[in-house]
Amino acid sequence: MPSPHEFAPGTVWLVGAGPGDPDLLTRKALRLIEAADIVFHDALIGRGVLDLIPEGTERVSVGKRAGRHSKDQGTINDLLLAAAQAGRRVLRLKGGDPSIFGRSGEETSHLSGHDIPVHVCPGITAASAAAASSGVSLTLRGLARSLTFVTAHARAGEAIDLDWSALAAPQGTLAVYMGRAAAGTIAARLMAVGRDPATPVLIVVNASLPDERIVHGRLSALSFLVETISDDDPTLLLIGEAVRSLDTKITRNTDRFVASAVE
Ligand code: SAH
Numbered sequence: 264m265p266s267p268h269e270f271a272p273g274t275v276w277l278v279g280a281g282p283g284d285p286d287l288l289t290r291k292a293l294r295l296i297e298a299a300d301i302v303f304h305d306a307l308i309g310r311g312v313l314d315l316i317p318e319g320t321e322r323v324s325v326g327k328r329a330g331r332h333s334k335d336q337g338t339i340n341d342l343l344l345a346a347a348q349a350g351r352r353v354l355r356l357k358g359g360d361p362s363i364f365g366r367s368g369e370e371t372s373h374l375s376g377h378d379i380p381v382h383v384c385p386g387i388t389a390a391s392a393a394a395a396s397s398g399v400s401l402t403l404r405g406l407a408r409s410l411t412f413v414t415a416h417a418r419a420g421e422a423i424d425l426d427w428s429a430l431a432a433p434q435g436t437l438a439v440y441m442g443r444a445a446a447g448t449i450a451a452r453l454m455a456v457g458r459d460p461a462t463p464v465l466i467v468v469n470a471s472l473p474d475e476r477i478v479h480g481r482l483s484a485l486s487f488l489v490e491t492i493s494d495d496d497p498t499l500l501l502i503g504e505a506v507r508s509l510d511t512k513i514t515r516n517t518d519r520f521v522a523s524a525v526e
Contacts, residue, residue: 270298275343275353275374277361279386283309283497284471287387295384299354301346303339307358307497309472336366340373347379358497360388364414364440388412390438393467393499397477399506401436407505409435415449416441423448431458436503443498447486453502458482465501468492479506 270276276295281287288296293315296302302316306326316322323342325334334342346353361367361383374381390412394401401410411430415423423445430437431453442449446466454460460483468476480488482502492498 270295270352271380272300272350272352273347274380274382275347275355275370276382276384277355277357277365277367277370278384279360279365279388280304280308280312280356280358281387282359282389282392282471283307283312283469284392285309285311285315287392287471288312288315289384289386292384292386295354296356298352300351302354302356303343303346304356305358308356312356336369340370343370344374344377344379347374348377357386358389359392360386363388363412364416389440389467389470389497389499390501392470393438393465393501396470396475397465397467397479397501397506399465399501401438401501401505403505407434407436407503410438411435412438412440414440414442415445423452425452427452427456431456433459433462433504436501436505439500439502442500443489443492443494443496446489446500449500449502450482450485454482462502463504463507464488465506466492467499467501468496470497470499 276299278292278295279289280292296315297317299320301321301323303323303325304313306324313322325339325342343353343355355370357365357367359365362385367383371381390401402408409432413425413430439449460481462482464480464482464485466478466488478488478491485500489498
């Protein structure tokens with residue numbers, strides 16, 4: 264059971280729900296879910312995690328998905344604030360880790376600005392789950408010394424504003440969030456500034472969930488590889504030498520091989 268101090272009325276917990284598999288929740292996240300009066304959650308939160316919310320607990324979907332925001336960030340901030348000011352134990356459930364492309368900074372500063380205590384419970388981020396499912400390491404001694412979390416989500420009509428030269432460094436692994444639609448642009452820009460077209464890539468869809476799918480290939484084929492993936496499915500791109508181990512194992516004995524769905 265949660266201690267009475269862990270989740271006081273009138274406070275907000277931003278809780279990482281992990282990548283989808285409820286077994287990848289932290290014990291603390293589960294304790295907080297069981298103690299909350301109201302849960303605001305994203306559309307990406309897996310069914311298995313939502314099923315852990317006790318029946319009597321109010322739940323509000325503030326579902327955000329690429330290109331379709333059912334509630335804008337300002338509205339979400341206000342809903343959290345109103346619930347906390349009403350003296351409720353407010354839990355904001357976010358996919359993966361709240362601090363990685365989770366807009367936790369905006370929610371935290373809005374609430375703190377109104378003197379509402381806010382706490383964060385970390386979660387397993389999609390890149391970690393994708394690496395685990397694929398059997399690769401995100402860093403590799405001597406080959407991949409850095410790991411960069413990138414989002415390729417640009418506002419409609421705007422170009423993706425990233426330092427492509429820095430991202431093209433051969434000894435770095437890139438974990439690209441929200442990158443499905445921009446995959447072709449990402450590959451083209453990286454290759455234009457010198458990243459090897461033969462750099463291994465992994466596309467991991469629904470990591471940790473029963474309908475998980477892993478596609479692998481080369482940077483030069485990335486735009487074509489993502490065509491088989493629906494816009495609605497959460498998709499993480501991993502780019503770099505570190506993801507080669509799977510690549511070489513599966514592509515041995517064929518030069519023409521560019522893609523494979525691993526069941
Ligand atoms: N805070 C989250 C990321 C939110 S941004 C985290 O730490 O994981 C949403 C993006 O995360 C999705 O568009 C996708 O790129 C990625 N993502 C989240 N869950 C995923 C999953 N189960 N499988 C693959 N990618 C996922």
